[in-house]
Amino acid sequence: MADLVSWLLEPFEYAFMQRALMSLVIVSVVGSVVGTFVVHKGLAASGSGLAHATLAGVAIAFVNGVSIALGALVAAVASGVGIGYVRSNSRVSYDTAIAIFYVSAFSLGILIISRRSSYTPDLISFVFGDILGVSRADLVGELILAVVVVGFVLAFYREMVMVAYDPAMAAAAGVRAWFFEYALLVLIALAVVVALQAIGIVLVSAMLIIPPATASLLARRIPQIIAISFVLSVGASILGLYASFHADVAASPAIVLGSTLAFAVTLAATSRRGARLPVGAAE
């Protein structure tokens, strides 16, 4: 028994593990709030695309000695606005445009980095995530962005839901639908940046997609989905940190796989009892 308690408590006696957990709690909040909209607007590809596109900004910032997080932020927001523009104006199909956009930005990032003789751990941590290396300053940055994201959603919750649900009706009612469509993409960009250091470019979109998708199997309204998603996300984070500490595996893929496991179990459990009524059954 004492063994188990110490097995559970020991990891969090270390300051770097405490910071990692705090960082993941922040990521879970932002990922759940934004991710719920991402999942239900069918924007999963945008989340992944935005994350990859940040590499260009990360690389440019790195080469010029500017803050890498700032580079990621600028690149993500610019990409979000760019994706919004493509959505409303492109003659190419949306997912094609997103794919072209992000592989190009990702390539630009690699191209810039390749001119450097040696990769640095700093840069690698952005690609694959370095949750155990989160500093106090990183935490403060994440917290500020998280407050901005959650504050925006709270302030404009009705408008966000209306535009996500039925943009034509929202516009007809007088809501500035185009503004909130762009705003959601910028929020995704900010969420990606919050999670970037912890989870890494390659896996960051998992935090926006898997927990809200799982929660959507369990609840039918946005506030409940966000709450359940948050619990699942923190749960997967803690599991991932234990796996990382005790089994010496990389934390961020362990967290993602923990989320996936929860999704698979939920999917199996809910499809058995037939959670969704067939369409039109009641009349």
Place this chain on the structure above:
Amino acid sequence: MTSDHGVEHGHGAHGPAGHEDPDHVHDEMGLDAAGHVPARARLAAGHSHGPLALEVNNLWAGYPGKTPALEDVSFVVPEGEMVGLVGPNGAGKSTLFKSILGVMRPLLGEVRVFGRPVSETRRDVAYTPQAEEVDWDFPVSVMDVVLMGRWNGTRLFRRWSREDREMAHAALERVQISGMEKRQVGELSGGQRRRVLIARSIARGARLLLLDEPFAGLDAGVEHDLLAILDDLTHQGCSILIATHDLSCVATACDEACCLNRTVQGYGTPADVLTEEVLARTFDRHLITVGESGISFGGDAIAVAGEPHGHEHSAN
């Protein structure tokens, strides 16, 4: 057969009563019906209508630089009446709706709602989209959707008020689906979904309802129930403009029919307007079989127009 009441605009040409008077100023209610607009001239002759919920006067609309989607469109929706808007896909129905909602500016002409310009009447008009355009899997409850109708300007951190909820409940009662407030919208049947969308418009306080294909995909019984609800609404003072492919619904349930294909091909009572000639002109082909005196029922005269949604006509 040509109705002598039918409005017959050629492209760019006015009917006999269609002299446009650009300097003409409408009075407050828009009721100075001196016969400036063909539709109104006809109404003055044939009906004794009260005030008008909607007046579309010589409206040209579309995107700049492209052929206008609407050319010189004129018709009215009298208060408390249900008007059927008939036309092929691509006829300009959605452009017309956007113009009425004030989200698209006319190139020429004007739209007045309850006698006022559309910029002042946002709360008086509400649009009900086609059910298939709505994401029914979205995680919102029936109450959430109806409450959306109550939105009236962005206020930071605002939540719905008690009054908003009461209005939403009342709207659900008027479309006879109270008791389902907490259900996720996707759990509803096709007919119930239509009613939720209509309740959203009513909760808004709108007195002019624009319905886009409300009957698409409904079976006859459900359509009948929905029509009864719409009929009740008109008796309670709502005015309704329905875009539909269902000509028999227009013939039986609507007070007026407006056939649209870029311009108004015919406007008047359904019996006058739903003629072989007008429908052939509206749909650019002879796909209609009608009796000599318009549509009759019980005989061999059957009206069929349009196709199930989703097919593009080759019009234009």
